[in-house]
Amino acid sequence: MADNVLSIEGLHKSFGGLKVIDDVGFDVRRGSRTALIGPNGAGKTTVFNLLTGVYPVDAGTMVLDGRDITRVPARDRVIFGMSRSFQNIRLMPHLSTVENVMLGQHARARRLGDLLYPLGLVPGNRWARAAKEALEDAGLDTYPGQVVANLPYGVQKRIEVVRAMVSQPRLLLLDEPAAGLNQIEAQQLLALLEKVSDSGVTLLVVEHDMHFVHNLCDHVAVLNFGRKIFEGTPAQVNEDPQVREAYLGSDTAMAGAAHAS
Amino acid sequence: MDLSQLPQQIVNGLMLGGVYVMVAVAFTLIIGMLNFLNFTVPALFMLAAVLMWAILEGHGIALDLTAITVLLVLAMMAADRLQHAKLPAPLKTGAALGLAAAACIAVWLVISLKPGDPVFAWLDGAAGKSGRWVVGIAVALFTVAMLSLLIERFTYRYMKAKYGDATEHALPLVSSLGFLIVLEHTVISTWGSDSLTTASPFGHASFTLGPVLFSVPQLISLILSLAIVFGLSIMLRTTKLGRALRSIAERPDTAPLMGVEVGRIVPVVYVIAGLLCAIAGILFTINYTTVDAYVGDTVATVAIAGMVLGGLGNVWGAIIGAMLIGMVEVMSIYAVGATFKKIPIWGLLLMILIVRPTGLFGHTAIGKGKF
Amino acid sequence: MSGYLESQLIILCLNVIYAYGIFLPAASGQLNLGAAGFITIGAYASAYFNMSGAPMYLAIPASMLFCAAIAFVIAFPILRTRGVYMVLATFAFAEVVAGLIINLEFLGAAAGYPVESHADFLVVVPVTILVVLLCFFLMSTRLGLAMRSIHDDEAVATLFGVDVRLAKVAAFTIGAALMSLGGALYGHHYNYIETQSFNVLLSIYILLYVLLGGTQTAWGPLIGAAFFTIVPETLRQIAASSGQEWIADTRFIFFGAIIVLMMVFRPEGLITRTLIDRVAMPFAGGRGGPGGRSGPAPTAKIA
Numbered sequence: 026m027a028d029n030v031l032s033i034e035g036l037h038k039s040f041g042g043l044k045v046i047d048d049v050g051f052d053v054r055r056g057s058r059t060a061l062i063g064p065n066g067a068g069k070t071t072v073f074n075l076l077t078g079v080y081p082v083d084a085g086t087m088v089l090d091g092r093d094i095t096r097v098p099a100r101d102r103v104i105f106g107m108s109r110s111f112q113n114i115r116l117m118p119h120l121s122t123v124e125n126v127m128l129g130q131h132a133r134a135r136r137l138g139d140l141l142y143p144l145g146l147v148p149g150n151r152w153a154r155a156a157k158e159a160l161e162d163a164g165l166d167t168y169p170g171q172v173v174a175n176l177p178y179g180v181q182k183r184i185e186v187v188r189a190m191v192s193q194p195r196l197l198l199l200d201e202p203a204a205g206l207n208q209i210e211a212q213q214l215l216a217l218l219e220k221v222s223d224s225g226v227t228l229l230v231v232e233h234d235m236h237f238v239h240n241l242c243d244h245v246a247v248l249n250f251g252r253k254i255f256e257g258t259p260a261q262v263n264e265d266p267q268v269r270e271a272y273l274g275s276d277t278a279m280a281g282a283a284h285a286s
Numbered sequence: 287m288d289l290s291q292l293p294q295q296i297v298n299g300l301m302l303g304g305v306y307v308m309v310a311v312a313f314t315l316i317i318g319m320l321n322f323l324n325f326t327v328p329a330l331f332m333l334a335a336v337l338m339w340a341i342l343e344g345h346g347i348a349l350d351l352t353a354i355t356v357l358l359v360l361a362m363m364a365a366d367r368l369q370h371a372k373l374p375a376p377l378k379t380g381a382a383l384g385l386a387a388a389a390c391i392a393v394w395l396v397i398s399l400k401p402g403d404p405v406f407a408w409l410d411g412a413a414g415k416s417g418r419w420v421v422g423i424a425v426a427l428f429t430v431a432m433l434s435l436l437i438e439r440f441t442y443r444y445m446k447a448k449y450g451d452a453t454e455h456a457l458p459l460v461s462s463l464g465f466l467i468v469l470e471h472t473v474i475s476t477w478g479s480d481s482l483t484t485a486s487p488f489g490h491a492s493f494t495l496g497p498v499l500f501s502v503p504q505l506i507s508l509i510l511s512l513a514i515v516f517g518l519s520i521m522l523r524t525t526k527l528g529r530a531l532r533s534i535a536e537r538p539d540t541a542p543l544m545g546v547e548v549g550r551i552v553p554v555v556y557v558i559a560g561l562l563c564a565i566a567g568i569l570f571t572i573n574y575t576t577v578d579a580y581v582g583d584t585v586a587t588v589a590i591a592g593m594v595l596g597g598l599g600n601v602w603g604a605i606i607g608a609m610l611i612g613m614v615e616v617m618s619i620y621a622v623g624a625t626f627k628k629i630p631i632w633g634l635l636l637m638i639l640i641v642r643p644t645g646l647f648g649h650t651a652i653g654k655g656k657f
Numbered sequence: 658m659s660g661y662l663e664s665q666l667i668i669l670c671l672n673v674i675y676a677y678g679i680f681l682p683a684a685s686g687q688l689n690l691g692a693a694g695f696i697t698i699g700a701y702a703s704a705y706f707n708m709s710g711a712p713m714y715l716a717i718p719a720s721m722l723f724c725a726a727i728a729f730v731i732a733f734p735i736l737r738t739r740g741v742y743m744v745l746a747t748f749a750f751a752e753v754v755a756g757l758i759i760n761l762e763f764l765g766a767a768a769g770y771p772v773e774s775h776a777d778f779l780v781v782v783p784v785t786i787l788v789v790l791l792c793f794f795l796m797s798t799r800l801g802l803a804m805r806s807i808h809d810d811e812a813v814a815t816l817f818g819v820d821v822r823l824a825k826v827a828a829f830t831i832g833a834a835l836m837s838l839g840g841a842l843y844g845h846h847y848n849y850i851e852t853q854s855f856n857v858l859l860s861i862y863i864l865l866y867v868l869l870g871g872t873q874t875a876w877g878p879l880i881g882a883a884f885f886t887i888v889p890e891t892l893r894q895i896a897a898s899s900g901q902e903w904i905a906d907t908r909f910i911f912f913g914a915i916i917v918l919m920m921v922f923r924p925e926g927l928i929t930r931t932l933i934d935r936v937a938m939p940f941a942g943g944r945g946g947p948g949g950r951s952g953p954a955p956t957a958k959i960a
Contacts, residue, residue, distance in 0.1 A: 077816050103818040117809035119873050119930055120802070127799075128806050132818030134799055145797030152799075172930050192817065323741050325861075444921045455740055456688055457920050460868050463861055464916030471909035583857065587752070594745055625767055628756025636749040640734040643742050 179210030303612025318599025328582030334567030346406025597645025699837025871926025
């Protein structure tokens with residue numbers, strides 16, 4: 026058996042009568058940078074939501090680092106070494122940058138003593154220091170005390186990555202990290218993610234920007250209408266007729282896509 | 287317990303329920319569409335009841351309150367025009383400040399000159415003392431309708447959901463509480479906080495049917511209020527306006543995309559809800575002849591209970607729920623005494639909210655999202 | 658200290674304690690319109706324990722525990738409700754409490770209930786200071802951070818391992834205990850309680866103190882309660898001393914108008930995070946100005 030940090034098998038999910046995820050299964054190799062791509066509405070974000078426990082699965086199993094997490098409550102999955110960022114920025118608008126990052130530490134600080142530790146009253150305590158260091162490593166140390174609501178979009182995106190990283194995940198889920206970023210911001214993010222990957226963390230990325238995927242990822246899984254239609258290297262993706270059809274559309278696929286939207 | 291009194295108690299319960307019904311429907315309209323508990327409902331109910339009382343008792347100063355309301359609404363409308371006008375920013379700020387100053391001066395002039403008295407004297411001369419109730423109804427309805435336009439601006443139009451966080455939906459609730467305080471204290475500073483009594487303009491007309499005594503004004507009120515709320519619910523089902531209202535209630539985000547002019551519809555809802563409160567308040571004064579600045583609170587708490595019972599945002603639910611609560615109230619007073627009535631009503635309500643928050647007939651979509 | 662100032666100080670202290678009791682759930686996004694219910698329970702429980710022979714300094718903590726136990730039990734069903742449903746459920750709870758107590762003969766029913774031991778301002782003021790310090794402490798902890806995160810985005814807080822229900826129940830229960838403390842002190846100070854003193858209006862005003870003060874920082878309820886207690890009273894004093902009666906008559910009209918205007922122009926309350934940042938208070942974690950740390954970034958790996 027290969028060394029997989031995540032294995033998904035036979036995943037099913039329906040909303041109402043609509044099958045959103047239909048028998049999806051793939052593995053994520055340890056240390057890899059896997060991309061999960063597909064046209065709009067293919068079910069990529071739903072896979073993330075199933076993985077992190079936002080929705081319960083209808084059927085299928087998800088194994089994270091040898092542990093079956095299918096029935097584990099959402100708030101405990103982060104302890105097992107999985108953390109994520111969001112498609113639309115979901116930082117806490119009323120918290121400062123450092124406080125947002127400290128929220129990421131929560132999974133490692135759930136004992137009563139940690140919960141009642143006065144983070145705000147002890148200057149330079151280890152949690153705050155760790156959070157600041159993580160921000161510095163990401164080149165974001167210029168904004169530690171600011172309320173995040175007022176920060177630029179690209180900076181907020183990177184703070185999300187830092188927040189997810191301080192929970193010390195083995196697998197980092199990134200939901201469209203490059204969406205809405207300009208070229209420079211995308212470059213900064215790419216540098217950050219490469220650094221993250223080099224530190225031994227496995228990346229699973231949902232992304233539309235194929236250029237970004239080619240630059241970052243070494244493995245690609247393609248979803249279309251809730252099914253996995255391809256798995257392979259980024260170079261192979263462009264060659265695959267099914268993938269081309271899903272993106273560019275044959276007549277039938279076009280009709281289906283129009284119907285779905 | 288004397289069972290021979292039971293039919294009479296049932297009738298009394300129905301009569302009381304008639305008052306609650308309109309207030310409950312007013313609450314439920316706003317909750318259903320805009321998802322907040324509108325505390326201006328008791329305020330408008332109380333204001334209409336007190337204005338009705340004031341006119342019946344010949345207090346021309348009531349018209350000053352109407353005048354102030356109209357002035358403020360005009361100022362708001364002018365401000366809206368100003369906002370959309372193509373003017374340089376400093377000029378706009380200056381004009382806005384000037385407008386605010388003009389409104390303040392106008393309100394101050396109304397307060398100090400009391401133009402309501404001569405106007406009222408003239409109206410009173412034209413309508414005659416026995417016709418005062420007509421003037422009272424007109425003044426109460428008009429004032430409340432105007433005030434509803436003002437309230438709409440400050441509880442809906444000027445509110446901005448910035449982050450969509452958990453307490454943000456409280457903003458219109460808090461504004462409406464502000465209005466409640468303003469209106470209650472306006473009445474208190476004008477007429478004091480004691481009970482205000484008047485004689486019913488229709489005397490004590492009544493008839494008996496078997497063992498049951500019917501008061502004619504009460505019976506007419508009940509029929510009127512039921513006719514109004516039934517008419518309203520039919521309107522919501524059948525007319526174009528009703529469809530627009532329901533589309534906003536169900537999908538506030540997409541309704542504008544479907545061509546529903548939310549900006550025009552919402553004030554209409556406020557005015558409808560306000561008029562319901564006003565009619566209830568007017569009927570309350572005519573039937574129970576005693577009002578005070580806090581009368582809205584008492585009625586509204588029970589109406590809220592009725593609304594929850596029927597399911598938030600559901601007009602038919604509010605009607606049936608309010609009638610039921612009126613019945614429970616009268617019955618528990620009759621059976622175990624007045625101090626005990628809170629336990630069955632609120633205990634029932636708490637149970638419903640926890641066990642079946644959709645009420646008897648409600649649907650789940652409402653009250654969970656953002657305004 | 659003059660009798661007048663002392664009595665005003667007591668009112669201020671009680672309002673501050675009540676406000677913190679509503680603030681804790683509000684900071685985690687729960688609107689509690691049932692303050693009167695918890696205050697009533699606290700006042701009556703402490704008075705009853707006191708009557709039954711427990712000295713005041715035991716009766717008050719006992720009443721807090723009693724109220725916290727009740728709050729803990731009802732928190733689970735009540736916190737399942739959200740938004741307007743939660744407002745209504747807590748409101749209904751307060752009404753049930755008032756309805757129950759007014760029918761309990763051994764608590765004096767409608768006639769009110771006398772309270773034996775007296776608590777003067779030398780008790781009330783230090784206790785209030787302790788409550789304020791406790792709340793500042795709580796909001797600075799990781800639990801406070803979790804509560805504020807839940808306020809902003811419950812779903813994301815869950816995904817980062819926050820036990821949302823636990824945090825909400827904790828905030829609700831501790832808040833209830835504080836309100837019960839306030840109620841108990843009320844009873845012991847005035848030595849007489851009746852359910853009518855703790856009515857819906859009290860719940861509404863306390864919620865307003867908190868929301869107008871601001872729910873983002875522990876300063877909010879303190880400033881909110883102080884502002885809205887002191888300003889109307891000062892206006893009344895000014896009216897009395899200057900003979901301008903209209904000020905006293907109309908002050909609440911202005912109060913209401915300020916509330917309405919605040920919701921438009923400053924919807925997050927008087928005291929916001931950004932305001933605190935601007936006056937640079939060293940609370941809340943790991944603060945440093947922009948570029949607070951200089952020198953080369955350490956080469957340690959991320960996290």
